[in-house]
Each structure stands twice: as C-alpha cells, then as structure tokens.
Amino acid sequence: MATKKPVKPGWKELPEGDLIIGGGTAKEFKTGDWRSKRPVLIPEKCISCLTCWIYCPDSAVIVKDGKVVGFDYDHCKGCGICAHECPVKGKAINMISEREAKKEGKV
Amino acid sequence: MGTSNVVARTGNEAMAEAMRQIDPDVVAAYPITPATEVVQIFAGFVADGLVKTEFVPVESEHSAMSACIGASAAGGRTMTGTSSQGLALMAEMLYIASGLRLPIVLADVNRALSSPINIHCDHSDTMMVKESGWVQIFSENAQEAYDNMVQAVKIAETSKLPVVVTTDGFIISHGMERIEILPDEDVKKFVGEYKPENYLLNIEKPITVGALDLTDYYFEHKRQQIEALKDSKSVVISVGKDFEAKTGRGYGFFEKYKLDDAEYAIVAMGSTAGTSKVVIDDLRAKGLKVGLLKPRLFRPFPKDEIAQALKDLKAIAVMDRSDSMNGNEGPLCLEIKAALYDKGLNKILINYIYGLGGREIKIDDIEKVYGDLADALKGKKIDKVNYLGVRE
Numbered sequence: 001m002a003t004k005k006p007v008k009p010g011w012k013e014l015p016e017g018d019l020i021i022g023g024g025t026a027k028e029f030k031t032g033d034w035r036s037k038r039p040v041l042i043p044e045k046c047i048s049c050l051t052c053w054i055y056c057p058d059s060a061v062i063v064k065d066g067k068v069v070g071f072d073y074d075h076c077k078g079c080g081i082c083a084h085e086c087p088v089k090g091k092a093i094n095m096i097s098e099r100e101a102k103k104e105g106k107v
Numbered sequence: 108m109g110t111s112n113v114v115a116r117t118g119n120e121a122m123a124e125a126m127r128q129i130d131p132d133v134v135a136a137y138p139i140t141p142a143t144e145v146v147q148i149f150a151g152f153v154a155d156g157l158v159k160t161e162f163v164p165v166e167s168e169h170s171a172m173s174a175c176i177g178a179s180a181a182g183g184r185t186m187t188g189t190s191s192q193g194l195a196l197m198a199e200m201l202y203i204a205s206g207l208r209l210p211i212v213l214a215d216v217n218r219a220l221s222s223p224i225n226i227h228c229d230h231s232d233t234m235m236v237k238e239s240g241w242v243q244i245f246s247e248n249a250q251e252a253y254d255n256m257v258q259a260v261k262i263a264e265t266s267k268l269p270v271v272v273t274t275d276g277f278i279i280s281h282g283m284e285r286i287e288i289l290p291d292e293d294v295k296k297f298v299g300e301y302k303p304e305n306y307l308l309n310i311e312k313p314i315t316v317g318a319l320d321l322t323d324y325y326f327e328h329k330r331q332q333i334e335a336l337k338d339s340k341s342v343v344i345s346v347g348k349d350f351e352a353k354t355g356r357g358y359g360f361f362e363k364y365k366l367d368d369a370e371y372a373i374v375a376m377g378s379t380a381g382t383s384k385v386v387i388d389d390l391r392a393k394g395l396k397v398g399l400l401k402p403r404l405f406r407p408f409p410k411d412e413i414a415q416a417l418k419d420l421k422a423i424a425v426m427d428r429s430d431s432m433n434g435n436e437g438p439l440c441l442e443i444k445a446a447l448y449d450k451g452l453n454k455i456l457i458n459y460i461y462g463l464g465g466r467e468i469k470i471d472d473i474e475k476v477y478g479d480l481a482d483a484l485k486g487k488k489i490d491k492v493n494y495l496g497v498r499e
Contacts (some may be wrong), residue, residue, distance in 0.1 A: 011327035016267060016335070017208030018320055018328050019305055023313030 026075075030058070035078030037069050037095045047093035052082035052093060111287040111354065114238060118279035121249040121286055122214045122272070123148035125256035127158055130458035131212075132183030133299075135163035135174035140226045141276040142190035142216035149188075156203035168193035172200035172211075179209035179453075180316045182306025184260070186211065190276060191218035194232045198239065201269070205240030206332060210263030210270070213241070214256065217428075218276040218379065219370050227465020230377065233405075234438045240332055241268040242339050242408035247362075247375040249274070249284040251403075254356055257289070260298045261346045264387035266339035275378040275428075276466065289354065297353065299402040318359065336407045343404055360409035362401040363416060365391060369398030371455075371480040372417070374443055375426035379461075379468050383426075386473040395475050402439070408444040417447065422455035422480040426495075428462045436492055455483045461495035472496055 015021050039052075048068050053061040060076035062069050071082075083093040116124060122145045126134070135152075136146035153162040161178075165171045168189050179185040189197060194215055204211050212489065220232055233243060246252040252274045259270040274280050289297075296423060305314050306489035320328055340360070364384050366372055373383050380401035390397045400416055402409075417423060427437025440458040447454060459476055459495040462468045472495055483489045 008323060009327070011330040011334075014324070014331065015305070016331055017305075018206060018318060020318050021305065021312070021313035025315060025349070063413055 024083045030074040032058075032073050032075045032077060035073075035076065035098055037080060037097055038073060038076065039069050039078070039080070039082050039099055040068050040094045040096055040101075041068060042092050042094060043069075045090065047088055047092070049087060051087055053087050055085045056083050057081065111289055112290050114286060115145050115283050116249055116253070116286050117144070117281050117283050118246075118249040118252045118274040119144035119216065119281065120148060121253035121288075122256050122274070123152070124288060125294070126186055126188075126214075127152045128185065128289070128291050129184070129186070129257065129260055129298055130158045130295070131160055131186045131260075132250040133161045133163065133175070133185045134180035135165055135171045135178065135185070136187045136189070137165050137168050137171045137193060139168070141189045141194040141218060141280045142188045142193070142214065144280070145188035145214050145216065154277065168196040169200060172197040172204065175211045175279075176200060176204050176207065176209060179204070179211050180306065181308045182301075184264075185209075186213070188214035188216070190216040191220055191226075191232045193408070194236060198236055201236050201241060203317070204269045206328070208267040208335065210260075210267055210321050211316055212256070212263050213269065213271045213417050214252075214258045215271050215273045216276045216280045217273050223464075225464040226276070228378075229428045229463045229465065230277055230438075230461075232343040232427045233271065233273050234431070236271075237406055237438065240268070240336060241406060242266070242268050242336070244270065244272045244343075244405070245403055245405055246279065247272045247378060247380045247401060248274060248279055249282070250286040250356070251281060253286055253376060254350065254354070254358065255403075258298060258346050258350050258358065260432075261349075262339065262342050264301055264303075265346070266335055266342045268335055268339055271409040273377070273401035278378045280408070287354070287356075293329070293353065300429060333379060340404070340407055340409060353406060358403065359403045360390060360402070361416065362399075362403065364399040364401065366400055366416065366420075368396060369420060370396040370486060371422040371424075371477070372398040372420050373424045373426060373473070373476060374400045374402065374407065374417075374439065376439065377428065379428065380469060381428055382468060383473050386470055386477065389470075390477055395477070397480075405439075405442075408442050408445075408446075410442070410449065413419065413443065414446040414450040417443070417454075418450065418452055420454065422457070422484050424457045424459055424476045424480055426476070427458060427460050429462070430460050440492075451471070455480070456491075457483065457489050458492045463497075466495060466496050
C-alpha cells in the first residue's frame with residue numbers, strides 16, 4: 001500500500017531568508033547514504049581510547065558509557081579517518097565496501 | 108526634531124556623514140575610485156572615536172561583501188561602499204546577501220565597467236547587478252545621496268532586504284554642493300535601534316544560516332524573496348513619508364518635474380535629471396510644454412505608477428547611461444516600454460544611450476533630445492535608439 005508523502009510547507013510558511021530555526025538540526029538531515037566504504041568495529045580489539053571519536057569529522061562514532069559501541073551510518077561518509085587513526089595493533093576498525101556490507105545483509 | 112545644518116559637502120562626504128550619524132555596528136570595505144572617500148572619510152570617524160563601528164579593512168570587494176554578510180547575519184547593522192569593478196567583484200556575494208535577506212546598506216558611486224578601463228560615471232555597474240535582489244535607489248545630487256542613505260537603513264531593516272544607494276561618480280561624488288544635514292540625534296532617532304528577529308549571536312535562539320536548498324525548497328525561498336521585494340515598495344513610500352514629515356524633503360518612487368501638463372518629456376536617472384530641469388525651465392519660458400520623470404527607485408521597478416505618470420504624454424525620451432548589450436534598447440528604456448505595454452499605451456518612445464565612461468551630457472544635448480521629441484510629434488522619423496554625444 002502506498003504511503004502518503006508528508007506535505008512540505010509552502011513559501012508563506014517558511015522562515016525568511018533560508019534560515020533554519022533551532023539548534024542541533026543537522027541530526028535530522030541524514031547525509032550518510034553515499035558512502036563507498038563503511039567502518040565496522042571489532043569490539044574485542046577496541047580499547048575505547050576514543051581517538052576515532054576525536055578525529056571523526058562527522059561526529060558519527062557512537063560512544064556509550066565511555067565505550068565505543070559503533071557508528072552512526074546516517075551521517076558517516078566513509079572517509080576512513082577513524083580506521084586510519086586507530087592506534088590498536090592490527091586495528092579495531094575495518095573499512096569494508098558498501099557492496100560487501102549489503103551482501104552480508106549489514107544494511 | 109532639531110534644526111538642520113546647512114553645509115557644503117561633496118556627494119562622498121555627504122554619504123560618509125550619513126554613515127557617521129547612523130553609526131553602524133560594522134563597516135567592511137575596500138577602496139575604489141570614485142567611492143574611496145566614502146569609506147576613507149568614515150574610517151577617519153572610526154579612528155577619531157566619533158562612531159562605535161567595527162571597521163574591517165579587507166583585501167577585496169568580494170571579501171568586503173562577505174564580511175558584511177557575516178556581520179549582518181550575526182546581528183549587526185552593516186554598511187559598505189564601492190564602485191564599478193568593486194561592485195562587479197561583489198556580485199556573487201550580493202546575491203547571497205539578498206537571498207539571506209540581510210539588510211546591508213551599500214553606497215555605490217556609479218562608474219563605468221571595464222573594458223576599456225575608465226574611472227568616470229555611467230550606470231553600467233548598478234545595472235549589472237539589477238537582478239541581484241537588492242533594492243536600488245538612485246540619487247540626483249549630494250542632498251539626495253545623504254537623504255537616501257538615512258532612509259536606506261530603515262527601508263532595508265523593515266523589508267529585510269539589502270539596499271544600494273547610488274550617486275553619479277565624480278559629477279556628484281566629487282562635486283561640492285549646499286546641503287542640509289540633520290542633527291545627529293534626529294538621524295539616530297529616525298533609524299532607531301536595529302533589532303533583528305533572528306541572528307547568529309543570539310545563543311538563546313540558535314539558527315542555521317545559508318543551508319543547502321535543493322529542488323524541494325529553493326523555489327519557495329526565492330518566491331519569498333520576490334514577494335519581499337514587491338512589498339518593499341510600500342516600505343519605500345512609508346519611510347519617504349516619515350522622512351518628509353521630519354525634513355520637509357519628500358521622497359517616493361520618482362520625482363515629477365513639470366510633468367503633469369507636459370506634452371513630451373524625458374525620463375532620466377541620477378545627475379542628468381538636474382541638467383534636464385535647467386533645460387525644462389528654459390523651454391517652458393519659451394512656451395514649450397516639456398517635463399521630466401526622474402525614477403528614484405529602480406529596483407523594485409514601480410511599473411504601474413510610472414506608466415500612470417507617463418500616460419498623458421505624447422512623446423517620451425528615455426535616457427540610459429548604460430547599454431543593456433541586447434542589441435536594442437538600454438535597461439531603463441526596456442523597463443519603461445514594458446510598463447507602457449501593460450497599460451496598452453503605444454507612444455512615441457525614443458531611447459538615448461548617453462554619457463558612457465563619463466562623456467559629458469550638456470544642456471545642448473538635452474535640448475537636442477527635446478527638439479527630437481518635438482520633431483517626432485510633427486511626424487519626423489527619429490531612430491528608436493540613439494547614441495547621444497558619441498563621435499560618428
């Protein structure tokens with residue numbers, strides 16, 4: 001069954017001057033759908049030093065209770081900086097191709 | 108209101124004086140002839156502590172307008188000045204200022220665009236950016252330049268649109284005239300305090316400025332901007348009325364000089380309107396029913412009101428101090444033609460491209476234009492587009 005698309009506001013209803021009112025709105029704009037590679041965490045190797053969290057340019061490393069638990073794939077662009085900067089011998093972050101991820105049903 | 112002071116000022120000094128009295132939060136500017144003095148004199152006011160303005164000397168006009176955009180988005184009352192190539196270099200940022208609906212005020216001293224390189228007056232710089240979404244106000248003389256600068260702040264902030272106020276390079280910018288200047292406190296009261304609804308430095312109410320706007324929202328934002336520009340017409344009128352109440356000097360979309368009973372008339376903007384008035388007085392003394400329409404507001408173009416003002420004329424000459432490079436008429440003539448067409452007015456309409464690169468326009472030249480109109484009324488065929496004052 002086709003779902004009804006939400007109606008977008010008309011020109012009279014929008015804030016003037018291309019403004020977006022309110023803070024933290026980047027969260028609602030999902031920009032991570034055009035990656036070619038994605039980071040995958042290897043939890044048993046990760047020491048939660050948070051180096052990846054510091055370096056991530058898109059704040060896409062998810063940290064809970066001081067531990068790295070995974071990545072926000074709605075915003076991760078797949079740049080690979082996290083894996084490159086991971087100081088663990090043998091790396092606790094793997095960059096795998098999106099095609100591979102999709103094949104493995106990780107999407 | 109206090110009493111006005113009568114002073115001798117050049118156009119540039121008059122504009123700088125208005126800026127001193129307005130005391131904007133930020134002025135970011137780069138020097139260029141013949142507009143240099145506007146911001147140079149103002150920089151002196153900053154150095155002397157006469158204003159509280161943050162003066163940002165930048166490395167180009169592109170940067171000047173960029174800094175103005177940042178300052179205005181942050182919530183500051185922002186002004187700048189430029190000319191010709193400087194305005195051209197700002198062009199990209201002018202569209203951003205208007206799209207973001209930032210009420211920046213720009214003093215533009217009209218100067219020809221290169222090439223060939225030339226520092227003298229014509230209107231090609233302002234005409235180049237007539238589609239940039241700025242409100243454009245032309246001044247005939249130093250008094251109007253001063254008055255328009257003061258009004259521009261209110262027009263900009265009320266309509267949330269940037270405003271450019273022009274003078275004719277050298278002719279007005281460097282010519283000294285007797286003008287009346289308001290007391291400082293009256294100007295401060297007139298422009299009031301700038302209280303933007305949304306601004307970046309308001310940490311209580313965060314906003315995003317200049318977000319990516321693709322196929323799903325761009326059109327709506329542009330539609331808003333178009334409406335704001337249409338609405339600015341009524342703002343121009345109400346600010347002009349307020350200003351008249353305080354100074355006795357009235358301003359609207361245009362000035363009519365001996366137009367109401369005229370048979371034929373000139374349409375001209377800027378300093379040429381002043382020369383035309385002298386000619387009109389001479390010709391009127393000889394019994395000829397001639398007049399002038401001097402558009403003040405060029406953007407938005409007050410099409411219906413101008414058509415109404417021209418409807419009883421038998422012949423019209425439109426004076427263009429720039430060419431539109433469309434192979435036909437100049438930019439002002441195109442607007443006038445469109446205005447008359449929509450009212451079903453098919454008149455004798457002759458276009459004169461004149462004064463390019465500062466070529467003098469003299470009383471004789473204007474007399475010739477009125478002579479052509481008189482001949483055309485008698486049935487003589489006159490070219491639709493003429494190049495007045497060029498050597499053949």
